[in-house]
Amino acid sequence: MTVPASSILSALLMLFVLLAMLSIVYKSWRNGISPMPASAEVRRAVAAELNRLTGAAGGRYPKGGRMPTDGRMPAGAEPASPDSAYSIVEAGSGWGTLALHLAKSRPDWRITAIENSLIPWTVSRLARRLSACGNTVFHRSDLYDYRYEHADAVICYLYPGAMKRLDPLLRRQLRAGARVVSICFALPGWQAEKIITCRDMYRTKIYVYKIE
Numbered sequence: 001m002t003v004p005a006s007s008i009l010s011a012l013l014m015l016f017v018l019l020a021m022l023s024i025v026y027k028s029w030r031n032g033i034s035p036m037p038a039s040a041e042v043r044r045a046v047a048a049e050l051n052r053l054t055g056a057a058g059g060r061y062p063k064g065g066r067m068p069t070d071g072r073m074p075a076g077a078e079p080a081s082p083d084s085a086y087s088i089v090e091a092g093s094g095w096g097t098l099a100l101h102l103a104k105s106r107p108d109w110r111i112t113a114i115e116n117s118l119i120p121w122t123v124s125r126l127a128r129r130l131s132a133c134g135n136t137v138f139h140r141s142d143l144y145d146y147r148y149e150h151a152d153a154v155i156c157y158l159y160p161g162a163m164k165r166l167d168p169l170l171r172r173q174l175r176a177g178a179r180v181v182s183i184c185f186a187l188p189g190w191q192a193e194k195i196i197t198c199r200d201m202y203r204t205k206i207y208v209y210k211i212e
Contacts, residue, residue, distance in 0.1 A: 096124025103133035
């Protein structure tokens with residue numbers, strides 16, 4: 001009895017989907033958190049806050065002065081060179097929605113997104129190609145192995161245990177004046193410079209910390 005080609009393709013597709021789901025579940029178990037995308041309101045709030053910080057970052061913004069707080073570049077603004085660009089690292093970028101939102105909002109920023117789960121990382125890279133965001137790089141690596149010395153800001157959307165593990169790395173590696181922006185979860189033992197309450201249904205809090 002000959003098996004129809006369509007049945008074989010369907011079986012292969014189901015196998016692929018199953019393996020992809022198992023990969024996500026396994027990495028979520030290892031990481032202690034699933035790759036949850038930030039809501040649109042949270043993305044806008046993070047972009048606006050980083051935009052505010054960039055306006056006081058000593059020249060790390062386009063010609064024309066301070067940026068508006070809606071997270072968008074003004075018409076005619078010139079992107080900064082890679083060496084002078086405001087460097088943002090997202091530690092645990094998931095599906096890449098926040099990183100790409102920031103990249104589209106401000107082409108003068110340089111976004112480095114770190115993710116160790118294969119499927120979300122692959123989806124992020126595909127989305128980057130489709131969106132043509134040349135100022136974003138997605139690295140598949142462990143956020144605890146990454147070197148944060150050159151970051152002007154680090155964004156985290158992690159559970160408390162991961163934040164506690166990341167704590168000594170950020171204290172040791174980030175230079176004075178750098179910011180840590182933590183979505184939803186506060187950094188234990190840190191004093192927030194600012195706490196933002198988003199207007200989403202969960203009233204998500206964003207904690208902003210400054211390295212002294």
